[in-house]
Amino acid sequence: MNAFKTTSRLARACATLVLWACTLAAAPAFADDPSDADLSGDWGGARTQLHDAGIDFDIVYFSEFATNLQGGTSTKYAYAAEGSIASTLNLQTLFGWHGASFRVKFTNRNGDGLNQQAELNEIMPSQAIYGRGSVTRLSQFYLQQDLLGGDLRLKLGRLAVGDEFGDFPCEFMLLPFCGSQIGNLVSTAYNNPVSQWAAYGRYAFSPSFYGAVGIYQVNPSWLKNSQGLNFGSPHGTIGALLPYEFGWQPTLNGLPGQYKIGGWYETSSLDDVVLDENGGNRLQTGDPALKRGHEFGFFMSIVQQLTAPAPGSKRGLTAEVYWMLPDAHTATVDQQTSVALVYHGPFAARPDDLVGIGAARIHVNSHLSAGEALYNADLPDGMTPLDVQGSERSYSMFYRLQLLPSLYTTPELQLIHDPSGSSRNQDDVVFALRTVINF
Template identity: 40%
Template sequence: MYLKSIITAAGALCLGSSLFTAQAEPFNADDYLTGDLGGVRSQLHDKGIDLQLMYIFETGTNVKGGQSEHQYSYADQTIFGVDTDLEKLFDWQGSSFHVQFVNRGGQSDNLATKAETGQLLQSLEVYGRGRTTRISAFYYQQKLFDDKLDIKLGRMGFSSQFAAFRCEMAYLGGCSSQPGNFNSTIYNFPIAPWAAVVNYQFNDEWYLRVGAIQMNPNWLSHGQRLNFLNASGTQGVTLPVELGWNPTINNLPGTYKLGFWHDNVGGDDLYFNQDGQPLALNGGEAKRNHSRNGGYFVVDQQLTTEDGSDQGLSVFSMGTFNDRDMTTVDRSLIVGLSYKGLFDGRDDDNLGVAAHYLHVSQRLADGARLQIRNGQLVDVQNDEWGVTAYYTMQVTPYFKLHPEVQFLGNPGGTSANADVWVAAIRGDLTF
C-alpha cells in the first residue's frame, strides 16, 4: 500500500505539469496487415490513440541430443496494447498512458523439458509464466523540461525498461533483457509489478535511468493475471540504475549500456544451510540472504554502411553478472555479428551468428565436489556454451520470419548431457 500511495501521489504531481510538448509518432498504414481499417486507425492516431495487435509464434525440434531426440514444441503469444497521447486528448502536455495485455499459448511443455536436454536456457524464448492472459503494462508517462526528464509510474517489468537488447533469436539467451532470466527477484515480460522509472537525457548521446520495482512473487500466479490493482505479498524492491551512451562513431550509430541493480529481498543460499554447514552434505533449510546485487552491459555498434543507411555489418554483445551465492548462472555472455541487407533486393533482411556462454555458480560446483569426496556419484556443473545462426526475413512490412539453428555444448554445464542441435523458426505478425 505504501508503494502504491507514492505512485498515486507522484502521478497527480506529474498531471499538473505543462513544461513539455509531446511529439507524435508518424503513422504508416503499410506497417499493418489490416492497413488503416477504412480510415479508423489513422483517425484514432490523429486523436492520440494508437492500437497495437501482434502475434508471435515459435516452434522447434531437437535434431540431435537430449534424452529423447526429435521432439517438437510450439508456443505463441498475442499482444494487444493501447498507447494514449494525453496531450492530444486533454491538452496535458508531455503526458501519455500505456496499457498492454499478453496472452501466451501453445503446448504446456517447452522443448527443453520434452526432449530432456538439461540446458540452462530455453530454445524457444516465448515460453514462460503460464498459458494465460496477463496485464503486461499499465503506466502513466510524463516528459518534462524539453524532453530531458521522462517519468513513468505504474505497472511495468524490469525488461521493458532496463537492459534492453535486440531480440532476433528464438534462443532465450539471445533475446532481449537477460537479468530476469537468472534472478528470481527480477521479473521479465510479461510480468508487470508496480514500478517507478525516471530517465534523464543529458544530451543527444548520454542518459541516466533509475528505477524502483516491486518484488512480489504473487504476480506470477494465475489468480493475479488480470488484477489491475495490487497483489498482497510484497517482499521488497529492486533498485536498478543504467547509464547509456548512444554515440555516432565514424558516422555510424552505436548503443552502449552499463547497468547495476540491488534488491532488499535476497534469496536462498546455494551452498550453506541455516546452521552454516554445506547443504550438499548436511541438508536442512538453505541459509537466507537478505539482499543481492548484479550488473550488466550491452553493446550494439554498426561497423559498416551502404550509402549511409542502416544496412551493413554490426557487432552486438550483452553480459550479466549475478550473485554467485544465490544464482545458478552467475555469469552470462553473448557476442555476435549481423549483416542487414546482405542480398540485393532484401534490404531489411538480417543475417546473424552469435556465440553464447553461461557459467554455473562455483557454489554449486563446490557442493558437488564435497559429495564426490564423500563417496556420492554426482555431476559437477561448470560451463554451458553454444552458437546460434539466424536469418530474419522481412517478408512484408508487417510480417517477419526468423529461421535459426542452435548448437548447445555441455548442456546444464555438465558433460553428462549430450550436446544438442536445435532447428527453430519464429514468426512476427502485426495486424
C-alpha cells in the first residue's frame, strides 16, 4: 500500500467535506414548525384525528449510498435502502386499558452492500442498514404495559434485541458507530429488522436510574427470507438469550448524560471459534468444532454532553463511547471499542445540523489468531498460509445537513485500516451518503 497516496486522497476528501460544511454557516435554518415533522403532513387533518383516537403512524425511508475511493478489487457503487411503516395503538384511549399500548412495525430492506460488491473485507461494513436480506420483515409486534405510575414497563411479543439493550446513537453510517452492537457481533442476537419472541421488563429505581432484563428466543430460522412475515414461530429454536442492562441518566453541570452497563447469557450450544471436538486446532484438523454449552459477554456505553452555549441548549459537543466484550470462546471478534465526538448545531444559523468524528477498534479473537499462526507454523506443502488477524481500525467523519424537520442528508468519509484485521489488505477509503425521510 502506498501510504503517501492514501494520506493524500484522504486529506483532499476531508478538505472537501470541511469546506462544504463551512458554506452552510450562512444558510438559514428552516422554521421550527412542529407540523413539518413529517413530510406528508397532517393528511388533511386525518393524522391528528387518528392520534386523538389513539392511533399513531411512523413512516421512514433510509437510503445509504457508498463508493470506495481506495481498497477492494475495483471501484464500485452501492445503494442500500430501508423503508419502514409502524403503528402504535394507545389501548387506554381506544379501550380504556390503563397504561397499555400495542406496536407493530414492518421493515423492507433492499439494495447492495459495498463491502460485498468491491470485496473490501471489512468486519464492520460501511453501510449500517445493509444486511438480513432483501425482504420485508415483521420487526416489532408487541404489547406494552406500564405499571406503578410508569416506573415499571413490561413488553411481550416480537422484539429486536438492539431496540432494548445496548441502544446507542446512529449518526454515523459506519457500523461500529451505529446503534447496539450486540446484534452485530453476537451470532444469536438479532437487531432490527429481525425480531424474536421475547419478554422484557424495565424498572425505574429513580428518575435517573433504571434496570432492565429480558428473555429472547434464539432461533436462526428467523434469518431466512422466507420467515420475514411469519407471525408464528418456525422450527429451529436452540436456546434462550438473557440480556440485562443498568442505566444512569444524570445531569452533570447542567448537561445531560446517559451511562449504560450490561451483558448477556446465552444457553444454546455453539461452535468454539478454533478448537475441534478433540481439543485440537480445527483449522489444521478439519474435524467438527467443539461445542460450547453457553456464551456470555458485556457492554458499556457513555453519551455525555460536554458543552452548551446556554443552559438547557441541545447545541454543543457530545462524547460517545461504546465498549463491548463478546465471548472469547465463540465470537470471531472478542473486543470492540468506539469513541466519537459529535457537535450538535455547529453554526448558530444551523442549530439542527450535526458534525462528528470517530475512531473504532475491532479486535479479532486472540484464540482465532493463535490458531491461524499455529496453522501457518505447520503448513503442508503447497498450501497457502492464512492471514493472522489482529485489529481492524476504523475512522469516520460526517456532516449531517437537516434540510427540513422531516429530511436530512449526511455525507461521510471513512477510512478502514487493515480490513479484517489483516495488514495484507489495502486500507479502504469510502465516501458514503445517507438520506433519511420521515413521512
